[in-house]
Amino acid sequence: MKSLGGLLQIAALRSAVLKLLPQHAFKNKVMAVVWLATVMAMLVTAIGASPLYWGLSISLILLLTILFANYAEAIAEAKGHGQAAALKQARQKLSARKVTHPSDTHPVMLAATQLKINDLIEVRAGEYIAADGEIIQGFATINEAAITGESAPVLREAATDRSGVIAGTQVLTDCIWVQVTADAGHSFLDRMIAMVEGAQRQKTPNEMALGWLLGVMTLTFIIVVLTLPVFAQFLGFNIDPLLLIALLVCLIPTTIAGLLPAIGIAGMNRALAANIIAKSGKAVEVAGDVDVLLLDKTGTITFGDRQATDFYPLTGVTQSRLAMAAMLSSLADPTPEGKSIVSLAKQLGLELCVPAQARFIAFSAATRISGVDLEDGQQFRKGALDAILAFSQQSIGQQIELKTRVEQVASRGATPLVVAENHDILGVVALSDVIKPDIRDKFAQLSHMGIKTIMVTGDNPLTAAAIAAEAGVDDYIAEARPEDKLHCIRQHQAAGHLVAMVGDGSNDAPALAQADIGLAMNSGTQAAKEAGNMVDLDSDPTKLLAVVAIGKQQLLTRGALTTFSLANDVAKYFAILPAIFAVALPSMQQFNVMQLHSPESAIVSALVFNALIIPALIPLALRGVVFHSDSASQLLARNMLIYGVGGVILSFVGIKAIDLFLSLFF
Structure with missing residues (x-):
């Protein structure tokens, strides 16, 4: 049985060939020029304007250049499709138990595709959640491994910031009532799959700006190459059309153009790998x-798990009285902090007694206070210092001891909560975090x-x-x-x-x-x-x-490969320009700094290197350049040294090595 990696490679190769079709090829301006150059090379060879072996060699190398560029994008897309396939396993044929309200004892069984926004469904232990939604009643431990890859169950609870649930996850314990928040086909999982498959990937602003720059550079080099025959006629010789085609392909920034789509897709894939x-x-x-x-x-x-650790009563207030007031005022506080106050009070031996006919004031981020009003008129409040002072109609200047207690707790990095009873401030509860x-x-x-x-x-x-x-x-x-x-x-x-x-x-x-x-x-x-x-x-x-870090790595990768692409063009210029003019202008031989064997081997060496460098850099484009948490100036200096100077040296060495091999045949 073929491995997953092998299947991805086959899918990428198939996609690379399909991308040779014009409707795909012309999406990348630079590679579209290479595509047209390949067609022109084939036509020149077909009409006999150049030797057959020479024309076929140039045409084949150019075709491989396009295929390698297509493969770079296709392998990145194939990785996304592989991740999407794993996600699709979580999107099963789900059914739902629709109810009108949580106490409804006559649910209606529906397919998940029939659910609509605001429908209410009941999900019991062992069942899969059929649609994205919010828990409006109950709590449960849920297995989200199909989405997150994490096998440990998580707790989801109504009326908290952890009330969201996702279709395809499994309820392990208890029973919850979920209000649907997404229509069928528009769930979070559906959108995840679409994002991963790249169906909704849009080019980023920097990617579009770089693409525009590469397009301008390509147009400039096209104009330069078109003027060379005129210049050659002035000097009294003709240039082989295949030489002009080869020169154009070597001049334009094919390396970064071929890798640019893969870099963008790989950035999203790296984000997905981090969940x-x-x-x-x-x-x-x-x-x-x-x-x-x-x-x-x-x-x-x-x-994030702040726990009540101490009660600090003011003078004249017993710890039991403060603890009881804090516990009563926390009954309507569903946060972990509120629950920990109740737990700490119980540890002191206090009995939890829910008052009859009481009016609870729920905690909210806006008021930063919670409490209870008893039937006999007693009022208990717990909350932030300023909120309790406003409730008790006092100022901090009237509460010197309270100010000292609050500062004492806060200076240790703990959070002080103030407790009041009937406008009398009783003391402070310390919440500690690590x-x-x-x-x-x-x-x-x-x-x-x-x-x-x-x-x-x-x-x-x-x-x-x-x-x-x-x-x-x-x-x-x-x-x-x-x-x-x-x-x-x-x-x-x-x-x-x-x-x-x-x-x-x-x-x-x-x-x-x-x-x-x-x-x-x-x-x-x-x-x-x-x-x-x-x-x-x-x-x-x-x-x-x-x-x-992922974002900076993507920018760094694109910058590094752009630098490398422009740097290795320098070596290609020194290889191919002397070869074109060597016959008519013997003095051009002084620019043959690499001492290449012949004009033909120089041109083919430059084209072969131009083609091979694209697949050689695919792993780097997909994996990303190693990111160091340095300043921008340090990153730029490292980039220029490794991918600028290094790109020039590698290109000279690579072209020379290919030329030495080709000298056996030319």
């Missing part, structure tokens, strides 16, 4: 130019590359400053609301910066849409995934750092 779905090639490329990163503290800089051990080194690398990092957190300024200093970020936004992120992004964009950010909640959607790179979490809400131009299947906020 990142880029909605366009532009998104991958823009990531390489980003110079400002907005990162949430929780889950990115820290592990900074990821390698994050400081990553920020140092980004700073070295000239990228500014901004930490966004809901913590108070003192806590934010302590964590920012420990993590090594350049700046921070404390007590941040969703609109603060949007304002920060717009402010930096107005100053000419390219901004990237990561988010997973519906309240992150405006900022994700505004950012030049918006990385949405796969586990997040549908609104966030729609707003971002990239989706991380692993739901790892630190993946934003990998996105920047």
